[in-house]
Amino acid sequence: MSLQTQDYLARSGTNALTPPPRARDAQLKVAKLIDVSICIGCKACQVACAEWNDLREEVGFNVGKYENPLNLSSETWTVMRFNEIEENGKLQWLIRKDGCMHCSDPGCLKACPSPGAIVKHANGIVDFISENCIGCGYCVTGCPFDVPRISSHDKRAYKCTLCVDRVSVGQEPACVKTCPTSAIRFGTKEDMKHVAEERIAELQSRGFANAGLYDPEGVGGTHVMYVLHHADRPELYNGLPKDPKINPLIGFWKGIFKPLAAVGFAVTFAAAALHYLAVGPIDPEEHDEEEKS
Template sequence: MASQDIIRRSATNSLTPAPQVRSDKEAVAKLIDVTTCIGCKACQVACSEWNDIRDEIGHNVGVYDNPLDLTAKSWTVMRFTEVEEKGKLEWLIRKDGCMHCADPGCLKACPSAGAIIQYANGIVDFDSEHCIGCGYCIAGCPFNIPRLNKEDNRVYKCTLCVDRVEAGQEPACVKTCPTGAIHFGSKAAMKQLAAERVEELKTRGYQNAALYDPQGVGGTHVMYVLHHGDKPELYHGLPNNPTISPTVTFWKNIWKPLAAVGFAVTFASAFFHYLTVGPNRVSDEDEADKLPKSDDATSAKSKKLVSNKKRGITDDKKTE
């Protein structure tokens, strides 16, 4: 997307949009209805194909998860969980990936200018050219999404197919889903669709069905329709009330400003010391040159006296 669409950049002095930012960008969102997902992993394949990323083939015995976790080359994975509710065994499936928070903890934690950006439509993207591989974004994410690539020491995650969205297309995973479990559009439209789906689920006996759009991170641009909306943790540990880590808040709001003040004070002290002391300091050679000129022997003796004076040695001490 164009620079005019960027409303936030990591490690910048201000998180407010620049004057030239376009104001007509509508917030977008991806809605995942876990109640109609069949776990076919077509979305995983589509993500890999579109972004040209190839993860290593794993061998996981006794589970359907493959790969077992997100990696720098697997930006979305299917999570399979067996849950027993009221004596009934349920098979809960969830597509996992970046949630594109409205208030992204990764962006707030990142110390590299411009490595993480947020667009006016809500998409949070990583710019690998500015990534320094510190991993702060990983610690700052309440969903544990970003992954470090040990080959190039850069961090990667789902981009919500920002290049496709810019061209007016839907993300690759949305396009390929065979059951229509993944939807994409304006966030307002997706919330309306979710509300209708939740009401339908309640008529089918899922009284706790709900939309997952956690406000602890300002809401997200990837949302879920859950059967058990009161227990999101059942879906492979989906956080119940995700928030930005207090460590990130302390780093950004307290420690970083204090460090800047400390640096400024140190610089000012060094500059003041230079102005008051630096120009007045005289070396041994300069002091010796100020003495009356004489023959070589006398000159050598004078320089020796100056040197002894600097070291605190006098003729009286030498006599003792």
């Protein structure tokens, strides 16, 4: 694991003047490609994720939906979302495997105040280094995809690691390994884009004119990409944002506001010091009787 600490392209809570160690950055970017058009919703990926990562969600209740568990949590890092869309008298069952998108410009990392709690590796994987996590939940507010979850047990943030432990020893993520229809593929981002192109061409030839790749520019592209039959309307897939961006409030809070506040402190302290040097203390003992009566 220590070798992985030499390929940080970005590290949370770290000043740009003191960048993290990144000499080992001659790496190809990786990506997971999820082809929703051949996903059968079997949830094997959920099971593989829980198996490999030693996660066990509490057994919940059937609320009349296919989602199970109902949502992401600190013990559920991926979950299948099922949406029934009725259009032109036709029913479409859209299934999307939800989880961390591993953004090239990760909002969680930008929002995180704890040095080294969130890192971006040279291969594009965004990972939470939990020993540095303080459980403040800022990452939750930075994420455009609503992915990170704070554990109520240990008060730390969790999400998909893209199986960074497997990838770093040349294996594919557990969900990819287990997917029975090869709806989830893994490789270099370059290769995955080629695979996606072929799938999109096939979908278009079958009448899905708006089939396309979901690799949103607003977050610098992602290292988890989708092939969608309706790429023009990603919202159909359980509210996948059409143009995800880090919220501008995060940009203000983590950007210009910090130097402004620092200047505010400096100016206030300087004003007090200069004022005291110019006017001096007001001491009643030195004023004697002049104001009496």
